[in-house]
Amino acid sequence: MFNVLSLFAITSADIYLYVKIALAAIILICSAFIIFVVMKQSANSDGMEAMSGKSSSDDRDSYYGKNAANSKEGKLKKWTYICAAALALCAIAFLILTAAVK
Numbered sequence: 001m002f003n004v005l006s007l008f009a010i011t012s013a014d015i016y017l018y019v020k021i022a023l024a025a026i027i028l029i030c031s032a033f034i035i036f037v038v039m040k041q042s043a044n045s046d047g048m049e050a051m052s053g054k055s056s057s058d059d060r061d062s063y064y065g066k067n068a069a070n071s072k073e074g075k076l077k078k079w080t081y082i083c084a085a086a087l088a089l090c091a092i093a094f095l096i097l098t099a100a101v102k
Contacts, residue, residue: 023094030087037080
């Protein structure tokens with residue numbers, strides 16, 4: 001019977017290694033992207049605005065506040081969640097593969 005893996009002489013340990021390297025690369029890329037996206041976002045806390053009497057609820061009453069999901073900030077927040085989920089899934093898969101090889 002013809003086996004494709006025997007053609008390239010790739011063992012299952014090699015496949016685990018290549019998958020782990022790919023997952024580690026994805027983890028690094030996701031981590032760097034999350035850092036970049038979080039740095040681009042503005043703060044959600046009142047901070048110094050609390051001293052002036054302006055509250056964050058004032059922004060939600062406006063048209064911009066109601067359509068915040070369509071704004072640049074909303075898109076950055078959505079990409080943060082997506083990339084954080086991808087990072088978590090890749091980290092879990094990496095740990096499972098590490099435990100399976102031993």
